[in-house]
Amino acid sequence: MSQLVIASVEAIPIRSEPSRPRRSALGQSMGFDYGLVLVRTACGIEGLGEISMLWDGMGGRACYEVNHILAPTILGLSAFDIPRALARMEEVIRFSRGSNTAKAAIEMALWDIQGKHLDTPVFNLLGGRMRDSVPLSISIYMDDPEAMAESAAAMVAKGFRTIKIKVGQGRDRDRAALAAIRAAIGDDIAIRVDANMAWRSPAVAAASIRALEEFGIHSVEQPMAPERLADMALLRSQVSTPIMLDESIWSPEDAALALRAGAADILNVYVSESGGIYNAGTIFRMARAFGTDATIGSMPELGIGTAAQIHLGLSVQDFDCPGDVCGALYHARDIIRETIPVRNGHVHALTGPGLGVTLDPDALRDMRRDASE
Structure with missing residues (x-):
């Protein structure tokens, strides 16, 4: 070579x-x-x-x-x-x-x-395809409840079956947003919520989560600061909604600490935060060994980074939790010639050689x- x-x-x-x-x-x-x-x-x-x-x-x-x-x-x-x-x-x-x-x-x-x-394609270098597409969630950012509900309904109309809601505006405002969104999208669409470390203690986090559970939430992402693994484990015992860790998982070493602490039901794994596809794949395998779910998170990436996520998502053994493998959708313009293949709430395989994308000069x-x- x-x-x-x-x-x-x-x-x-x-x-x-x-x-x-x-x-x-x-x-x-x-x-x-x-x-x-x-x-x-x-x-x-x-x-x-x-x-x-x-x-x-x-x-x-x-x-x-x-x-x-x-x-x-x-x-x-x-x-x-x-x-x-x-x-x-x-x-x-x-x-x-x-x-x-x-x-x-x-x-x-x-x-x-x-x-x-x-x-x-890179997915063949990673062991081959386990699936032809990856299920997606799409984020709805903080705004007035009515505006958030309108955005969520628009994404459902585009085919997304899982919506991720940014929370942390205060318990009453978060609850109002979830109520408006659930009314707008119906009961068949999954709702994830992402706190981005907004809550200061297990007690505050538990009360905030319980206030949202009647809306049938799929999971709660990163309720507290990354290092508070013992508090996250305590929180898991206090609420019925699965806890997802995101900012806590920057490396296989971080994943080991979280898994040993029993701090998560789901790990949200990033190619960029992990230092690459190799390390991100290692974290997926670690989660599987502990019987913990894993999904892929987004920075959000442009098309090149999204392509790397797609190849990882296609090749890992388990991928049951909808992921954020559509970062390119959050940008006004991409840096690649291709359009990332998002259809019916899934991102599909890129089948060209390598990452399957080309630079737009x-x-x-x-x-x-x-x-x-």
Whole structure:
């Protein structure tokens, strides 16, 4: 595989605008500072990766890490040496969760190169397809109850069968929003709720969840701060609704702590937060070993990152909980030529070689930002 030697790695800061307002317990999202990663081999194959991290808006910083810290550690490796590449990147940036998205972008580009070289989709490199599509949920952001209900009804009309509601506006307002949404979409549509760490204690979280349970909620995502695993385990014993952990799960090590603590019914796994497809798949297998469900969460990604999620979702052994594998829908414009195949509440397989997506040079020209911007 000498022709697949990594010859260059380049990260380009980009900025994307949201397709609709995004307000949650984390605040208002005004835009997305992300990054495009291009990995090229000695024989000219180019792999695509995406830096997508909503948390700190520091796509430019992550691009710097790729260009000046991570890239030198993997030059000269084969694109097939993903475990070795991950180990080398970990050696130079340890214990920094914020760097996981930079590592993930490089790693997804390596998977893309492998698939292009072998002329096969990435899901085949991950062991093959377990399914042809992945069930989806779609987020409804904080607003007046009537506006949230209208948004939810519009998504159901588009074919979504699971709606994820952002909560944390206060118990009465959250309850009013759920009541309006349930009335608008009927009883056959599943409702997830996402607290984004809004509640300060198990008692507050339990009371807030009980106030919503009459609306038949599927699960409650990240009710408290990430490190409060013992409190999350206590909460599980106090409510009947399954508890999903999201911000608590940044790595296989995080997953081990949460699973041992009995803190979750469902793990929400991110390709970007986990540091790549390899680690995200490891977390899925860990959850299965503990008899815990797992799904895929969204930053939200543009098309390249969404493609990586799709290949993971198609290949893991269990995927029963609808996931957020449709991040590209939250952006006003994508950076790829293709349209992510979302139909009837599912995202379907990308069957082209590698990740199955190609870069739109016009979009890149319009979205790229200099490091100083």
